[in-house]
Amino acid sequence: MRNSRPPTRLILGASPPSPRRDPRFGPGPRSRGPGLSVLAAASLLVLAFLAPAGARAETEASETSLGERAMETVRYLSEEIGVRPAGSEADREAAQYLAEQFASMGYSVDVDPFRFRARSPGTTQNVVARYPSEDPRLPLVIVGAHYDSVPTGPGANDNASGTAAVIELARLLAADPIPGVAVRYVAFGAEELGLLGSQHLVDNLSLLDRARLRLMISMDMLSVGEQPAFHGSEPWLSHALARAWSQGWEPVVMPPNFARMSDHGPFLQAGLPGIFFYWTDDPCWHLACDVSSRVNPQAIELMDAIAAELIRIAAEP
């Protein structure tokens, strides 16, 4: 998340719908204290839901959960590569790693460089993955996360967590695509310098893509804190809140100034639909203590499940 103000939150005022427990995603904080057997059963059901079609994928998913796979990306970006400010060698290394990840799933990948002027000028890039034969007649959803960090910390929650969520969603939907929608996955550069990667993408979006863009999801800092949090366009905001409630969580709505706090911002400003997936609040935001051991993989699983649900809704005629 961008550094312009400390995080605050606005508690959702409306009374919650009565939670309809869906065991696929495990218990939320409103249902503390389930027995171990319940947790184990919920974990198995998570795997059953998240497992992509195909025997090979099922075998892999039964061995490793989505959250555990996401943690591999979180650790690689925040530990192996570490601090990765836009324009640095570490920034290029991270982009290369992410491009290889998307390509290994069968996506067509563009590394799109752009110049920026911060304290000193530099060059960074967005990494964009799409279906090799994307149908231009279908509605479009863009799911993105910035992969750069500030110079003052390794950026595990901000934002290796969101990047890992995008990678794992791409893996899930490569194995088990949602018909009727085209999805692009973007790792944005230079978010911490002022949402520059997402602004670059919006500035270069074709008229056709603008017309068919049904939703942009920005995943940013979504794994440390107490509650899932959202900001953005209706009806997507309501859909996301309802989905989080149904899983036993108490989601919060972030205040209007969050329109410029993450990569959904340039989309909203261009009159395009966008939503911010966030988790509130991380006391290690932009600090050296933003490390992978604090990242909660279950939060990443929840947010990917909500993202998949919104994509399914976007695919409806």
Ligand SMILES: [Zn+2]
């Ligand atoms: Zn940040």
